[in-house]
Amino acid sequence: MKEKKPLEDWQIEDARSLRRLFDARTETVAEGKLISQMEFGAKYGIGSQGMVWQYLNAHRPLNLKAAVAFAKGLNVKVLDFSPTLAAQIDDASKHELERPALQLTTYVDEPQLQWVSSAEAALLSVFRACSPAQQQGLLAIATNFSSATGNESQTDGRPARKDSR
Structure with a gap:
């Protein structure tokens, strides 16, 4: 069995910041209640409730796709919970401008x-x-x-x- 690589300090801090934002999310307008981790994961393309939990609790490192999905679902910027991933997105977007x-x-x-x-x-x-x-x-x-x-x-x-x- 492949040994799981431990998360780096910045990844753990990102998960903590994301968890604070997730826990502080506002009620959904349509239902008037918070959506569950399962509903959030399905609605924003993150995956199962287990995947959402793993990201929020630093059991799985955030990747760019998941970070963007969480940002969209929470109506925040990736920078609000992950300066490192936000910098990677910024760097990638600058490179993309160089060639069509x-x-x-x-x-x-x-x-x-x-x-x-x-x-x-x-x-x-x-x-x-x-x-x-x-x-x-x-x-x-x-x-x-x-x-x-x-x-x-x-x-x-x-x-x-x-x-x-």
Whole structure:
């Protein structure tokens, strides 16, 4: 059996800080009661109640995915409970700005490769996190903004083609 690596001091302190924030969380608006560790883990993609407990009690080191999920669920910043992981996220985001990501975009009539900057990827992440109604609102704002700046777009949100003839 593989021996479990002990957590570093900063990881234990992160877990303590996270636990304080988790225990101080406010009531959910919809139910008027605190959600359980099981519900929290399922709702924010952390995992089972056991996984949530392990993170909160320093039995498992926080990883970036879990830290971001806890931050989202608690409506705080990762920095509020883990300066080390927040610095790693900051460092990674700076590196990501240095090179765009290649993404295959397929439209019904024309598959194409596109370079997507980190800013565009960030907008896409925000868009995907919204409800369908919020997405429609964002599309309306973008369309109005695009029209006001003279940068017309097609009805599906893609930029209009400029004729090169």
